Amino acid sequence: MSTDPSFGPLIRLWGIKRAQLPPPTATPDLLTPFLAALLREALPFIDSVSPKSPSSVPSPSPSPSPSPWKPKSTKSFPTSTAPIRLLERRIPARLLAPAAAATLSPKPPLADEEVWACRLSVHEDAAADGTASWAEFREAMKEAHAESEEAFTPTVVAARRAVSWDCGAVAPVAVAGEKWGRFTLCIEEMRHAVGRPVLKDRVFAVLQMSASLVKEGGGEGEEFVVVSVTVSDFGEAPEAELARRGDVVVASYASVERVRKVEGEGEGGKIEWIMATASDARGVLPMWVQTRAVPGQIAKDVGLFLGWVREGRRKGEATGREGEDGEDGRHRAVDASAHGSVVAREQKALRKGMGSAGTSLQ
Numbered sequence: 001m002s003t004d005p006s007f008g009p010l011i012r013l014w015g016i017k018r019a020q021l022p023p024p025t026a027t028p029d030l031l032t033p034f035l036a037a038l039l040r041e042a043l044p045f046i047d048s049v050s051p052k053s054p055s056s057v058p059s060p061s062p063s064p065s066p067s068p069w070k071p072k073s074t075k076s077f078p079t080s081t082a083p084i085r086l087l088e089r090r091i092p093a094r095l096l097a098p099a100a101a102a103t104l105s106p107k108p109p110l111a112d113e114e115v116w117a118c119r120l121s122v123h124e125d126a127a128a129d130g131t132a133s134w135a136e137f138r139e140a141m142k143e144a145h146a147e148s149e150e151a152f153t154p155t156v157v158a159a160r161r162a163v164s165w166d167c168g169a170v171a172p173v174a175v176a177g178e179k180w181g182r183f184t185l186c187i188e189e190m191r192h193a194v195g196r197p198v199l200k201d202r203v204f205a206v207l208q209m210s211a212s213l214v215k216e217g218g219g220e221g222e223e224f225v226v227v228s229v230t231v232s233d234f235g236e237a238p239e240a241e242l243a244r245r246g247d248v249v250v251a252s253y254a255s256v257e258r259v260r261k262v263e264g265e266g267e268g269g270k271i272e273w274i275m276a277t278a279s280d281a282r283g284v285l286p287m288w289v290q291t292r293a294v295p296g297q298i299a300k301d302v303g304l305f306l307g308w309v310r311e312g313r314r315k316g317e318a319t320g321r322e323g324e325d326g327e328d329g330r331h332r333a334v335d336a337s338a339h340g341s342v343v344a345r346e347q348k349a350l351r352k353g354m355g356s357a358g359t360s361l362q
Contacts, residue, residue, distance in 0.1 A: 007095055008041035009102040011254050013278045014109035015232030016207055024163055028170045035183055036173045038209050042227045043175055046256045049087065049118055049274050069118060072295060077303030079310065080121070081130030084302050086295045087118040089276070115287075117294045118276035121302055125261065125268035132309045134222060137259050137271055140309065142210050142224045146188045152308035153301070157201065158191040162239045172214045179214040180225075187231055189242040194281065202251040202281055205234035205243045213260075223260035230254065253279035273302070 010016060022030050049069055069087040076083050096111040103109060127133040132140075140148040150159040164186040172181035185207070192202045206228045213221030230252040235243040243250050255277035264270035275298060281290055 007091065007099050008037070009099045010038055011041045011045070011227060011229050011256065012096070012099060012109070013112075013114050013230075013252055013254055013280060014100070015230035015252055015254075017103075017105065017233055018231060018237055020103075021207065021231070022165065024165060026165060028167075031165060031167060031170050031183075031185070032173060035167070035170065035185065035209060035211070036175065038227050039173060039175045039180055039211060039225075042225055042256045046225065046258045046274060046276060048089075049276060050120060050272065075296070075299040077300070077306075079130065079303045079307035080123075082121045082123045082302075084299045085120045086299055087120065088295070089116040089118065090114070091116065114278045115291050116276050116278045117291075117298055118274065119295070119298050119302065120272070120274045122262070122264070123271045123273065123306075125271050127313060129310055130306065132271075132306060133268070134261060134271060136309050136313075137273070138224065140305070141226065141257070141259055142212065145210060145226050146186075146190070146208065148305070148308075150190070152304045153192075154304075155192045155194065156190055157193050158189075158242055160189050160241060161186055162189050162205070162234075162237075162241065163187040172218075173211075180211040181214045182210075182212040182220060184208075184210045187234065187239070189234075189240070191242050191248065199285070200283065201248045202283075203242045203245065203248045204251055204253060205231050205240065206253070207231050223258070225259075226255075226257040228253070228255045228257075249281070249283040251279070251281045251283075253277055275301075 010020075022034050048067070069089050072086040072088050074083050074085050091114045093111045093113050096114065100108045100111040124131040125134050127136060146159060146161065150156045164184075167183035167185055170181070170183050172179040174180075187205060188208050189203060189205045192204070194200075194202050207230075209227045211225055213223040215221045231237075232252065234240050235250055242248070255275060257273075257275040259271065259273050262270045262272050277294070277298060279290065279294060280287065
């Protein structure tokens with residue numbers, strides 16, 4: 001039985017097993033097919049949110065053509081001049097059954113319905129309050145995704161890179177007429193406080209891949225994707241640390257994120273930022289509660305990120321760094337990471353000071 005390429009077996013809520021991963025010492029010949037398989041699933045899936053139209057900015061209203069994504073609401077935050085559109089896509093179990101069988105596992109995963117929440121926002125390409133420049137987006141979300149997320153997300157209390165692959169020699173990969181390269185591939189562990197002291201912290205151990213569009217001449221294009229999917233049995237791995245703790249619940253998520261330049265009014269053009277995710281916090285939280293909460297949470301990430309970049313930019317300006325892009329923009333993004341890390345440490349110290357009195361549920 002054939003299946004939609006965006007409903008492949010890899011980027012699913014049931015996760016990836018360690019046996020499906022390339023060995024940490026994998027050569028480019030071994031890494032390339034795996035990276036290509038992730039891209040073949042991720043690109044058509046995220047493209048279904050906002051199909052590529054290089055001549056114009058995506059319309060803020062739903063496309064008249066049938067879309068699998070249902071508009072839910074629009075959010076706004078003081079730190080973002082751009083509104084955040086929220087959408088939802090429900091993938092029935094019957095459509096995921098072929099993907100479950102394609103895992104070739106002796107015990108295929110159970111194909112339950114997946115509910116994907118998505119946010120879409122279009123930002124001015126400028127190092128200014130309420131938005132961010134392309135250099136700032138790229139530095140924070142492509143080159144230092146996990147570090148940035150740890151810095152600007154208040155609920156993250158611990159994070160570490162557990163495994164990484166050397167993708168430096170991997171040649172560009174062709175998918176649907178485009179070339180993708182500059183890959184990164186790693187496993188990140190991240191611990192979130194979701195409701196202390198009543199609920200136990202959640203730990204996510206995810207395989208995270210990033211890739212950039214490659215231009216005709218071989219240079220880096222103005223588009224990148226970040227794909228994350230849970231490694232479901234990573235708690236049993238010798239490299240695991242946070243996922244092996246007995247005081248946490250190991251949760252699961254899959255996500256596809258795309259950031260790209262698009263044409264629009266203004267000198268610098270526009271930046272489209274899309275992120276779609278399906279998640280399961282597990283424990284005692286009913287799925288219907290999670291489904292209602294996730295869209296609001298992912299919308300908040302836009303405001304948190306832009307506020308974090310703004311504060312880092314101001315700190316950089318206070319130390320005499322100026323300019324809006326290029327190396328100066330890169331430096332300001334690094335300054336933002338440093339500032340965010342300090343804030344994150346302060347928040348974590350406060351949370352540790354609160355302690356974990358009382359009995360924690362799952």
